Amino acid sequence: MSSTIKAIQGKAAAIRIDNLDTDQIMPKQFLRRIDKSGLAEGLLYDLRFDTQGAIKPDFVLNRPQYAKSKLLLGGSNFGCGSSREHAVWGLLDYGFKAIIAPSFAEIFYSNAMGNQLLLVALPVEQVEQLMALCERADAPEISIDVENLEVRCAGLPAMKFEISRRHQEMFLKGVDVVGMSLSYMNEIMAFAQAHWKQQPWTQDVAARMKRQIPVGDGPAN
Structure with a gap:
Protein backbone atom coordinates (compact mmCIF):
# COMPACT_ATOMS: atom_id res chain seq x y z
CA MET A 1 0.00 0.00 0.00
CA GLY A 174 -3.01 5.85 -0.02
CA VAL A 175 -4.23 3.05 -2.30
CA ASP A 176 -3.99 2.14 -5.96
CA VAL A 177 -6.88 0.79 -8.05
CA VAL A 178 -6.52 -2.71 -6.58
CA GLY A 179 -6.37 -1.36 -3.04
CA MET A 180 -9.42 0.79 -3.68
CA SER A 181 -11.36 -2.27 -4.81
CA LEU A 182 -10.23 -4.25 -1.77
CA SER A 183 -11.47 -1.48 0.53
CA TYR A 184 -14.99 -2.49 -0.55
CA MET A 185 -14.42 -6.19 0.20
CA ASN A 186 -17.24 -6.38 2.76
CA GLU A 187 -19.73 -4.94 0.27
CA ILE A 188 -18.39 -7.19 -2.50
CA MET A 189 -18.76 -10.33 -0.38
CA ALA A 190 -22.24 -9.32 0.79
CA PHE A 191 -23.32 -8.91 -2.83
CA ALA A 192 -21.76 -12.25 -3.79
CA GLN A 193 -23.44 -14.11 -0.94
CA ALA A 194 -26.84 -12.65 -1.84
CA HIS A 195 -26.31 -13.51 -5.51
CA TRP A 196 -25.29 -17.10 -4.73
CA LYS A 197 -28.27 -17.53 -2.40
CA GLN A 198 -30.65 -16.55 -5.20
CA GLN A 199 -28.77 -18.47 -7.90
CA PRO A 200 -26.71 -21.19 -6.16
CA TRP A 201 -25.83 -22.89 -9.44
CA THR A 202 -23.55 -19.96 -10.30
CA GLN A 203 -21.22 -20.49 -7.32
CA ASP A 204 -17.87 -22.20 -7.92
CA VAL A 205 -18.87 -23.26 -11.43
CA ALA A 206 -15.28 -23.72 -12.60
CA ALA A 207 -14.31 -25.84 -9.62
CA ARG A 208 -17.38 -28.08 -9.97
CA MET A 209 -16.80 -28.55 -13.68
CA LYS A 210 -13.16 -29.42 -13.08
CA ARG A 211 -14.16 -32.14 -10.60
CA GLN A 212 -16.38 -33.71 -13.28
CA ILE A 213 -13.60 -33.99 -15.83
CA PRO A 214 -11.85 -37.38 -15.59
CA VAL A 215 -8.13 -37.26 -15.03
CA GLY A 216 -6.28 -39.35 -17.64
CA ASP A 217 -3.01 -39.60 -19.46
CA GLY A 218 -4.07 -37.10 -22.08
CA PRO A 219 -5.28 -37.63 -25.64
CA ALA A 220 -4.13 -40.74 -27.42
CA ASN A 221 -1.83 -40.37 -30.39
Missing part, protein backbone atom coordinates in the same frame (compact mmCIF):
# COMPACT_ATOMS: atom_id res chain seq x y z
CA SER A 2 1.26 3.49 -0.82
CA SER A 3 1.34 6.28 1.74
CA THR A 4 -1.55 8.71 2.01
CA ILE A 5 -1.17 11.85 -0.08
CA LYS A 6 -3.00 14.90 1.22
CA ALA A 7 -0.67 17.46 -0.33
CA ILE A 8 2.31 17.56 -2.68
CA GLN A 9 4.78 20.41 -2.44
CA GLY A 10 8.09 21.13 -4.09
CA LYS A 11 10.02 22.72 -6.91
CA ALA A 12 8.65 22.29 -10.41
CA ALA A 13 10.34 21.80 -13.76
CA ALA A 14 8.68 22.97 -16.97
CA ILE A 15 8.78 21.06 -20.25
CA ARG A 16 7.28 23.34 -22.87
CA ILE A 17 6.27 20.64 -25.34
CA ASP A 18 2.70 20.06 -26.49
CA ASN A 19 1.71 16.49 -27.41
CA LEU A 20 4.62 14.96 -25.50
CA ASP A 21 3.94 11.30 -26.20
CA THR A 22 4.70 8.16 -24.22
CA ASP A 23 7.29 7.07 -26.80
CA GLN A 24 9.31 10.15 -25.84
CA ILE A 25 8.59 9.80 -22.14
CA MET A 26 9.77 6.17 -22.12
CA PRO A 27 11.49 5.02 -25.35
CA LYS A 28 10.93 1.48 -26.58
CA GLN A 29 14.39 0.14 -25.67
CA PHE A 30 13.52 0.50 -21.97
CA LEU A 31 10.32 -1.55 -22.18
CA ARG A 32 12.18 -4.84 -21.69
CA ARG A 33 12.18 -4.41 -17.92
CA ILE A 34 9.69 -6.62 -16.13
CA ASP A 35 9.22 -4.48 -13.03
CA LYS A 36 8.84 -0.81 -12.18
CA SER A 37 12.30 -0.19 -10.76
CA GLY A 38 15.17 1.30 -12.72
CA LEU A 39 13.00 3.04 -15.30
CA ALA A 40 14.25 6.49 -14.27
CA GLU A 41 17.24 5.79 -16.52
CA GLY A 42 15.05 5.82 -19.61
CA LEU A 43 12.80 8.75 -18.75
CA LEU A 44 12.80 11.29 -21.60
CA TYR A 45 16.06 9.71 -22.71
CA ASP A 46 16.28 11.34 -26.14
CA LEU A 47 15.63 14.76 -24.61
CA ARG A 48 18.13 14.27 -21.77
CA PHE A 49 20.95 12.71 -23.84
CA ASP A 50 22.41 13.09 -27.31
CA THR A 51 23.00 10.26 -29.80
CA GLN A 52 26.34 9.46 -28.13
CA GLY A 53 24.75 9.17 -24.69
CA ALA A 54 26.18 12.47 -23.44
CA ILE A 55 24.04 14.71 -21.24
CA LYS A 56 22.38 17.67 -22.93
CA PRO A 57 23.16 20.45 -20.43
CA ASP A 58 20.45 22.78 -21.74
CA PHE A 59 17.57 20.36 -21.14
CA VAL A 60 15.59 21.40 -18.08
CA LEU A 61 15.95 18.15 -16.09
CA ASN A 62 19.73 18.26 -16.53
CA ARG A 63 20.03 21.65 -14.87
CA PRO A 64 21.12 21.52 -11.21
CA GLN A 65 18.25 23.69 -9.94
CA TYR A 66 15.70 21.14 -11.17
CA ALA A 67 17.55 18.00 -10.11
CA LYS A 68 15.15 17.18 -7.27
CA SER A 69 11.91 18.52 -8.71
CA LYS A 70 8.81 16.68 -7.50
CA LEU A 71 6.43 18.42 -9.88
CA LEU A 72 6.42 18.63 -13.64
CA LEU A 73 4.71 21.32 -15.71
CA GLY A 74 3.80 20.20 -19.22
CA GLY A 75 2.06 21.22 -22.40
CA SER A 76 -1.34 20.27 -23.78
CA ASN A 77 -2.22 16.63 -24.49
CA PHE A 78 0.55 15.36 -22.23
CA GLY A 79 1.09 11.60 -22.48
CA CYS A 80 -0.50 10.97 -25.86
CA GLY A 81 0.57 8.08 -28.09
CA SER A 82 0.86 4.43 -27.10
CA SER A 83 -0.68 3.10 -23.89
CA ARG A 84 2.61 1.98 -22.31
CA GLU A 85 2.32 2.15 -18.53
CA HIS A 86 6.12 2.23 -18.32
CA ALA A 87 5.87 5.97 -19.01
CA VAL A 88 4.07 6.47 -15.71
CA TRP A 89 6.38 4.11 -13.84
CA GLY A 90 9.41 5.98 -15.18
CA LEU A 91 8.09 9.35 -14.05
CA LEU A 92 7.45 7.97 -10.57
CA ASP A 93 10.84 6.25 -10.42
CA TYR A 94 12.51 9.52 -11.38
CA GLY A 95 10.87 11.18 -8.38
CA PHE A 96 7.91 13.05 -9.81
CA LYS A 97 4.77 13.07 -7.66
CA ALA A 98 2.49 15.22 -9.82
CA ILE A 99 2.15 16.75 -13.28
CA ILE A 100 0.30 19.97 -14.05
CA ALA A 101 -0.72 20.55 -17.66
CA PRO A 102 -3.66 21.96 -19.65
CA SER A 103 -4.79 18.47 -20.73
CA PHE A 104 -3.76 14.82 -20.69
CA ALA A 105 -4.26 11.85 -22.99
CA GLU A 106 -7.05 9.61 -21.68
CA ILE A 107 -5.13 6.33 -21.29
CA PHE A 108 -2.12 8.06 -19.77
CA TYR A 109 -4.44 9.80 -17.31
CA SER A 110 -5.95 6.50 -16.21
CA ASN A 111 -2.53 4.84 -15.86
CA ALA A 112 -1.11 7.74 -13.89
CA MET A 113 -3.97 8.20 -11.44
CA GLY A 114 -4.13 4.45 -10.87
CA ASN A 115 -0.44 4.46 -9.88
CA GLN A 116 -0.72 7.52 -7.60
CA LEU A 117 0.93 9.96 -10.01
CA LEU A 118 -1.36 12.97 -9.55
CA LEU A 119 -2.40 14.74 -12.74
CA VAL A 120 -3.80 18.25 -12.45
CA ALA A 121 -5.45 19.94 -15.43
CA LEU A 122 -5.46 23.73 -15.37
CA PRO A 123 -6.25 26.32 -18.05
CA VAL A 124 -3.37 27.15 -20.41
CA GLU A 125 -3.04 30.64 -18.94
CA GLN A 126 -2.58 29.34 -15.41
CA VAL A 127 -0.04 26.71 -16.49
CA GLU A 128 1.89 29.43 -18.31
CA GLN A 129 1.92 31.56 -15.15
CA LEU A 130 3.31 28.65 -13.14
CA MET A 131 5.94 27.93 -15.81
CA ALA A 132 7.07 31.53 -15.83
CA LEU A 133 7.52 31.48 -12.06
CA CYS A 134 9.31 28.14 -11.90
CA GLU A 135 11.81 29.26 -14.55
CA ARG A 136 12.98 32.18 -12.43
CA ALA A 137 16.21 31.94 -10.45
CA ASP A 138 14.23 32.50 -7.23
CA ALA A 139 11.43 30.11 -8.21
CA PRO A 140 8.93 29.46 -5.40
CA GLU A 141 7.66 26.01 -4.56
CA ILE A 142 4.27 24.86 -5.79
CA SER A 143 1.82 23.18 -3.44
CA ILE A 144 -1.03 20.92 -4.54
CA ASP A 145 -3.74 20.47 -1.90
CA VAL A 146 -5.46 17.15 -2.63
CA GLU A 147 -8.06 17.60 0.10
CA ASN A 148 -9.26 20.99 -1.12
CA LEU A 149 -8.30 20.52 -4.79
CA GLU A 150 -6.23 23.68 -5.05
CA VAL A 151 -2.85 24.58 -6.53
CA ARG A 152 -1.00 27.30 -4.62
CA CYS A 153 2.13 29.23 -5.50
CA ALA A 154 3.46 32.44 -3.99
CA GLY A 155 2.54 35.45 -6.10
CA LEU A 156 -0.52 33.82 -7.65
CA PRO A 157 -4.10 33.31 -6.45
CA ALA A 158 -5.15 29.77 -5.54
CA MET A 159 -6.10 27.70 -8.58
CA LYS A 160 -8.97 25.24 -8.30
CA PHE A 161 -8.86 21.94 -10.16
CA GLU A 162 -11.10 18.89 -10.44
CA ILE A 163 -10.53 15.15 -10.16
CA SER A 164 -13.10 12.44 -9.60
CA ARG A 165 -14.14 11.65 -6.05
CA ARG A 166 -12.85 8.10 -6.55
CA HIS A 167 -9.39 9.32 -7.53
CA GLN A 168 -9.33 11.80 -4.67
CA GLU A 169 -10.16 9.02 -2.19
CA MET A 170 -7.40 6.85 -3.63
CA PHE A 171 -4.80 9.53 -2.89
CA LEU A 172 -6.22 10.36 0.54
CA LYS A 173 -6.37 6.67 1.51
